[in-house]
Amino acid sequence: MICSRLTSACLPSLWLDRAAIRSPWLLPRDASAHGLALDHHLLLNLWIALALLALAHLILLIGLLARRHPEPTRLWRIEYLPLAALALLFAALTLKAERLWASSRYTGASPSALQVEVTGVQFAWYFRYPGPDATFGLTHPSLVAPGEGNPLGLSPTDPHSADDLVSSQLVLPANREVDLRLRAQDVIHGFSIPEMRLKQNAVPGQTIHLHFTPTAPGTYAILCTQLCGLGHYRMNATLLILPPDQFASWLAAKQKAAP
Amino acid sequence: MPATITPNKTEQERKRRVEDHDNGSGRRPPTDKRTGGGGDNDNWNDRPNGRRGPYERLHRYRMGLFFALASDLMFFVAIVSTFFVNQSTGHFDAYNHYVNEWLPTTIPPILWLNTAVLMLSSAAIEFARRNMFRETDVMDEWLGLGKPITRRALPWLSATIALGILFLVGQWIAWRQLALQHIFFKTNQSSHFFYLITGVHAVHLFLGIAGLITAFTGLYVSRQLETRQILVDGAAWYWHAMGLLWLFLFTLLVFFQ
Amino acid sequence: MTPPFNTPPAQPHSTSATRRRLCAALFTTDHRVIGIQYLVLALLSVVIGTLLSLLMRIHLVWPDWPLPLHGPILPEDYLALVTIHGTIMLFFVLTTAPQAGFGNLILPAQIGARSMAFPALNAASFWLTAAALLTLLSSTLVPGGAAISGWTAYPPLSAIPSSGPGQALGMDLWLTSIGLFAIASTASSINTLTTIVRNRCHGMTWERLPLTVWGWFTAALLSIIAFSVLLAALLLLFCDRHAGTSFFLPTGDLVNGILHQGGNGSPLLWLHLFWFFGHPEVYIAILPGMGLTSMLLANFSHRRVFAYRTMITTTLLIGLLGILLWGHHMFVAGLNPFASSAFSISTMAIALPAAAKVLSWLATIWRSRPSYKTPMLFALGFVSLFLTGGLTGPILAQPILDEYLHNTFFVVAHFHLIMAMAGIFGLYAATYYWFPLLTATSHHPGRLLSERLGHLHFWCTLLGAYAVFLPMHLTGLAGEPRHYAQLTGIPGPGGSLSPAGALLSHTLPLNRFITYTALFLATAQLIFLFNLARSLRKGKIASSNPWQATTLEWHPTMNPFPPLPASDTPDISVHRAPCQYQSNQVEISFLPQWAPIPFEQDEIEDVTDTKPE
Numbered sequence A: 001m002i003c004s005r006l007t008s009a010c011l012p013s014l015w016l017d018r019a020a021i022r023s024p025w026l027l028p029r030d031a032s033a034h035g036l037a038l039d040h041h042l043l044l045n046l047w048i049a050l051a052l053l054a055l056a057h058l059i060l061l062i063g064l065l066a067r068r069h070p071e072p073t074r075l076w077r078i079e080y081l082p083l084a085a086l087a088l089l090f091a092a093l094t095l096k097a098e099r100l101w102a103s104s105r106y107t108g109a110s111p112s113a114l115q116v117e118v119t120g121v122q123f124a125w126y127f128r129y130p131g132p133d134a135t136f137g138l139t140h141p142s143l144v145a146p147g148e149g150n151p152l153g154l155s156p157t158d159p160h161s162a163d164d165l166v167s168s169q170l171v172l173p174a175n176r177e178v179d180l181r182l183r184a185q186d187v188i189h190g191f192s193i194p195e196m197r198l199k200q201n202a203v204p205g206q207t208i209h210l211h212f213t214p215t216a217p218g219t220y221a222i223l224c225t226q227l228c229g230l231g232h233y234r235m236n237a238t239l240l241i242l243p244p245d246q247f248a249s250w251l252a253a254k255q256k257a258a259p
Numbered sequence B: 001m002p003a004t005i006t007p008n009k010t011e012q013e014r015k016r017r018v019e020d021h022d023n024g025s026g027r028r029p030p031t032d033k034r035t036g037g038g039g040d041n042d043n044w045n046d047r048p049n050g051r052r053g054p055y056e057r058l059h060r061y062r063m064g065l066f067f068a069l070a071s072d073l074m075f076f077v078a079i080v081s082t083f084f085v086n087q088s089t090g091h092f093d094a095y096n097h098y099v100n101e102w103l104p105t106t107i108p109p110i111l112w113l114n115t116a117v118l119m120l121s122s123a124a125i126e127f128a129r130r131n132m133f134r135e136t137d138v139m140d141e142w143l144g145l146g147k148p149i150t151r152r153a154l155p156w157l158s159a160t161i162a163l164g165i166l167f168l169v170g171q172w173i174a175w176r177q178l179a180l181q182h183i184f185f186k187t188n189q190s191s192h193f194f195y196l197i198t199g200v201h202a203v204h205l206f207l208g209i210a211g212l213i214t215a216f217t218g219l220y221v222s223r224q225l226e227t228r229q230i231l232v233d234g235a236a237w238y239w240h241a242m243g244l245l246w247l248f249l250f251t252l253l254v255f256f257q
Numbered sequence C: 001m002t003p004p005f006n007t008p009p010a011q012p013h014s015t016s017a018t019r020r021r022l023c024a025a026l027f028t029t030d031h032r033v034i035g036i037q038y039l040v041l042a043l044l045s046v047v048i049g050t051l052l053s054l055l056m057r058i059h060l061v062w063p064d065w066p067l068p069l070h071g072p073i074l075p076e077d078y079l080a081l082v083t084i085h086g087t088i089m090l091f092f093v094l095t096t097a098p099q100a101g102f103g104n105l106i107l108p109a110q111i112g113a114r115s116m117a118f119p120a121l122n123a124a125s126f127w128l129t130a131a132a133l134l135t136l137l138s139s140t141l142v143p144g145g146a147a148i149s150g151w152t153a154y155p156p157l158s159a160i161p162s163s164g165p166g167q168a169l170g171m172d173l174w175l176t177s178i179g180l181f182a183i184a185s186t187a188s189s190i191n192t193l194t195t196i197v198r199n200r201c202h203g204m205t206w207e208r209l210p211l212t213v214w215g216w217f218t219a220a221l222l223s224i225i226a227f228s229v230l231l232a233a234l235l236l237l238f239c240d241r242h243a244g245t246s247f248f249l250p251t252g253d254l255v256n257g258i259l260h261q262g263g264n265g266s267p268l269l270w271l272h273l274f275w276f277f278g279h280p281e282v283y284i285a286i287l288p289g290m291g292l293t294s295m296l297l298a299n300f301s302h303r304r305v306f307a308y309r310t311m312i313t314t315t316l317l318i319g320l321l322g323i324l325l326w327g328h329h330m331f332v333a334g335l336n337p338f339a340s341s342a343f344s345i346s347t348m349a350i351a352l353p354a355a356a357k358v359l360s361w362l363a364t365i366w367r368s369r370p371s372y373k374t375p376m377l378f379a380l381g382f383v384s385l386f387l388t389g390g391l392t393g394p395i396l397a398q399p400i401l402d403e404y405l406h407n408t409f410f411v412v413a414h415f416h417l418i419m420a421m422a423g424i425f426g427l428y429a430a431t432y433y434w435f436p437l438l439t440a441t442s443h444h445p446g447r448l449l450s451e452r453l454g455h456l457h458f459w460c461t462l463l464g465a466y467a468v469f470l471p472m473h474l475t476g477l478a479g480e481p482r483h484y485a486q487l488t489g490i491p492g493p494g495g496s497l498s499p500a501g502a503l504l505s506h507t508l509p510l511n512r513f514i515t516y517t518a519l520f521l522a523t524a525q526l527i528f529l530f531n532l533a534r535s536l537r538k539g540k541i542a543s544s545n546p547w548q549a550t551t552l553e554w555h556p557t558m559n560p561f562p563p564l565p566a567s568d569t570p571d572i573s574v575h576r577a578p579c580q581y582q583s584n585q586v587e588i589s590f591l592p593q594w595a596p597i598p599f600e601q602d603e604i605e606d607v608t609d610t611k612p613e
């Protein structure tokens, strides 16, 4: 709260959207399963940084204001003790962070996770669902034809591709793990959903897996966070989290609409 | 606890040194008598700038050259690591098979010959370099008895230049041979690297030959012994480094594709 | 010394003689003049870079504002602004001015040398740097405009001309410019290293080197390692662009409808090569400033540098660790998650030598009642800004947190505080401190910058720096990504905000505040420019050692005024470590490095020189 109060107190001329301030640091709401621990660690880090910042400036100011001390001393207590303390502090933070990182990245998604493929193209995101056969059809760059409704270059000869669903909106069921496979067609893009505490670059020539579990139904922003050309700022998409039953009916309707 | 300032090596010692040929009566001959290892208690580097013995300038230039070569080494390290990374990456083809399309470029046999030529040239420049520092000749020049150093070093230097040019011609022939097999820079991954590595090395040798020619001219033109020594010494170390580098690159191209 | 410091006062000469003198002054090999040339170049660059940053800030909050003579700022214009701003500021200001500018002006004097090791090479480096700057600036004028891929130039965006405006000729010129700059920096670093190793004067042992020299030394070591790797990467990228290779291009890359078949390149390879250079590069920018801060804090508080030897070690350690942690820029770029963990640990490790430095700074000034001259203020500002910017470093270094913070304005805030602002405070401290040496010539002594204006400048800049860059942390936490030309996204039907627009438009009020303060911060720099212009002619005359400094650049013979004939200059020798201040003695409160040993020998402890005989 301190920060928001400070900003609004100091800048009465600036209108601040109160609704936007959901946390003391302007952090948007978290809507994913792993985000809670991440937020917790992030806030811990921020408070520690703020405390060290205050402490160091306090030492600086007191040191400047206090009476002159006649003899400059050089004590190991000053030299190494704070360093040891900082080393411990940083080690503890690293350890905690590594544990979180390991739990979200070292292992893949569970086999029952929902499979979705994400493709970044200058300047749009496409999402592909494998359809009832649970297998993604082959794609080929030479078949890409956005004008003809085939932005991903799905190969018509591959039987798996017939039931694939391509969407420009990411629709996911709540509380089910999702396994995203990130791809890029042209240049590096950054796939990011701030409210899911998720960010991963999509690199052409590579398929990168990313898994998470959305929890709160709602509409969220998908951003591109890697400079990819003049339309970088408008390479957004929408993430729609639906309760599981609504998701099933959305998928069915989409399936029916497909030729 | 107040320690005293140790006047350790701080004060200039004005003692004369017989072993320096420094009899106090004038300039010393330009031969460096330090035995190395510090055992001679010389502390040349503690003397004022510009009075650190006959080879002060030489050592300065050598050190600059070594820093430049260290930096150049990093350049090649970057290219070679790209080589390894690129060699080991593949991709998924249209049928989701992982393929690695690395097709090794066969090395034109003439490269073996070129390597031998380059090694010879390195030996030649080493003879030239050593001749620059022969004590009797240095003394002769100091006493004003002609330019025996130039006389001795010139043939070796000319040989190096000739061999260096021969090497470059050999590399050119190797490229022609590959081109006849329709292997060009663009052809495939390993040919990118073959041409890139040999090409970049050749550019370095061009620079080296420019240096050698400068040294050659210097030997003729310059009266100052030290300038000549620096020119030949610098060119020689550079040339050695390029020779050594070529051995590494050649091994890479022959055995690690 | 060569012109202009040794030329007789100007007489009405014929124009050809004037021109010849001008040429001689321009193409001089005198290290002092070259240093000043570098500084002028950096000053020119910083003015351009600042104007570009203001345009960026203005565009972010008033996207419709048309730039006079240009029209509205298009998204690609915005990206070109960011790219040129980052490139100019990082390369041509913060690499050039501390390392090459003050490195030339002060370094030889501080080690008691009369010149750099290779004066001609030195001049060549400067002219290469100038050519690089011209090339970079000219890229804004070519068709398509300047490059738009940021200072990091990730391929394939940077490898394929069809990937955007500015990526054709503009990108080629950018590559050429950085290539020239890399060569120039390497050459100048070779010069610096050789000078430090071989040209130290009598008695200047390694442990007695001022910490500034250690900063320059470590930065130069990093330069010769890092810049040649950059050069190799640039060469490979150039081949990808023009010679049909595909080092950084994957198979079947389809950009803007053009399919690039070809080999198995990997864009990540560029990231590795670039950051192997890029991370050391940011330390190159800050190390000289760190050294200077140590020396100034000791100087103005009349104290020894706390833990001198440890400071030397940490400088080297920061340099060493600095080449081992490039992967922290790539946590979410497709790196193996295990590699991310390893890089995270090495990055956290560098916080310790940095913290040791901060501790030494704090301990040096602890209860010392320093004199608040302007250089001292800027050195204190450096400490404050380095702390503030540095403390967010370990946060970014944790991959799980970087996953949220990567490429947001939180990162922008981090590096502007620690690099841009701390670096600039280092530069200002150097300028205010060494101004007498900068302005001294053979026919008039050096001048001082005005203290009153200096204090005003300091407070405005400190206030501005925090006001601009602290709020950026918050907009970053709110999710604002870098390189966004607009924050409102594409409006949906009926002008409703898209989810992205809704998310980011919350940051607009704060962004407006940032823009106002950025305008204030930039305007405050006019005080400095005014002070500079005025003091060049009217500044107070400085004595030969105005700050009671202990380092050799203040030795009377190192000052060009009064000029001593070459035969008269005594040999300089050094007797002790720098910063020997005695708080308890009134008569001799400070002992310059060059002063011979006084009588009461045993009352002066030589902290760093306790080696037995």
Ligand code: HEA
Binding pocket: C039, C042, C043, C046, C050, C053, C054, C056, C057, C082, C083, C085, C086, C087, C089, C090, C093, C094, C097, C149, C150, C151, C152, C412, C416, C419, C420, C421, C423, C424, C427, C428, C431, C468, C481, C482, C483, C484, C518, C521, C522, C525
């Ligand atoms: C030294 C580096 C430096 C400096 C000084 C600055 C100064 C400023 N920068 Fe920037 N900036 C970068 C380096 C720097 N920057 C880099 C590397 C990037 C990333 C680029 C990329 O992504 O590709 C960036 C990006 C960047 C962005 C992000 C754009 C985006 O991603 O959308 C923004 C936005 O607000 C910004 C703003 C500013 C502002 C308002 C200032 C103002 O503070 C400017 C105010 C000016 C001064 C305070 C004057 C400075 C005075 C001197 C330097 C003295 C010189 C003295 C002598 C020579 C003797 N900068």
Ligand code: HEA
Binding pocket: A052, A053, A055, A056, A059, A082, A086, C152, C282, C283, C285, C286, C328, C329, C347, C348, C350, C351, C352, C354, C355, C358, C359, C362, C386, C387, C390, C391, C392, C393, C394, C396, C397, C398, C402, C405, C406, C407, C411, C414, C415, C418, C419, C420
């Ligand atoms: C001068 C430049 C400079 C310096 C010194 C640093 C220093 C550090 N940087 Fe920074 N960094 C940049 C310039 C710099 N950085 C730039 C330009 C970028 C962006 C590039 C781009 O993408 O365009 C960047 C980006 C960047 C990232 C990538 C972020 C991202 O893109 O997602 C990371 C991640 O680990 C990082 C980490 C660090 C760390 C750990 C340090 C450490 O060295 C910091 C050490 C300092 C401290 C830890 C403070 C010490 C003080 C204390 C601990 C106080 C305690 C004392 C008492 C209480 C008495 N930096």
Ligand code: CUA
Binding pocket: A120, A121, A122, A123, A188, A189, A190, A224, A225, A226, A227, A228, A229, A231, A232, A233, A235
């Ligand atoms: Cu896609 Cu930025």
Ligand SMILES: [Cu+2]
Binding pocket: C278, C279, C282, C325, C326, C328, C329
């Ligand atoms: Cu870094």
